[in-house]
Amino acid sequence: MPEAIDQYAAEVEHLPMFGFVSEDGTTLAVFSVKTHFATAAEAYVLGVRRDFHRRGIGRRLFGHAERKLHDQGVAYLTVKTISPSLPNQQ
Numbered sequence: 001m002p003e004a005i006d007q008y009a010a011e012v013e014h015l016p017m018f019g020f021v022s023e024d025g026t027t028l029a030v031f032s033v034k035t036h037f038a039t040a041a042e043a044y045v046l047g048v049r050r051d052f053h054r055r056g057i058g059r060r061l062f063g064h065a066e067r068k069l070h071d072q073g074v075a076y077l078t079v080k081t082i083s084p085s086l087p088n089q090q
Contacts, residue, residue: 012045018065020048020057029057031065033077040076041069 012032020029029048035041043065048058066077 008045015044018061018068020061028052029061031058031061033065033069035074039074040078041074043077043079 011034012030015032015034018031018033019027021027027049029052030045031043031047032045033041034044043062046058046062048061069077
């Protein structure tokens with residue numbers, strides 16, 4: 001869904017971002033968070049470079065962000081998904 005990708009790309013410019021960077025400085029993964037209330041946030045975008053999939057990087061990055069958000073008083077971190085069988089209805 002190119003329109004949705006463009007929308008996400010524009011929105012993450014203004015959202016908090018966590019990253020997973022290799023020793024040589026290469027960004028391997030990014031994770032953005034959209035805060036809805038002081039105690040509730042949404043896992044907005046999580047991306048891992050394709051050649052680093054299945055290595056636990058996304059899981060580790062998500063866990064790191066979860067701990068940081070908890071330390072900031074966020075009690076709820078939601079994840080929204082869309083079924084490929086349903087159109088994106090926003």
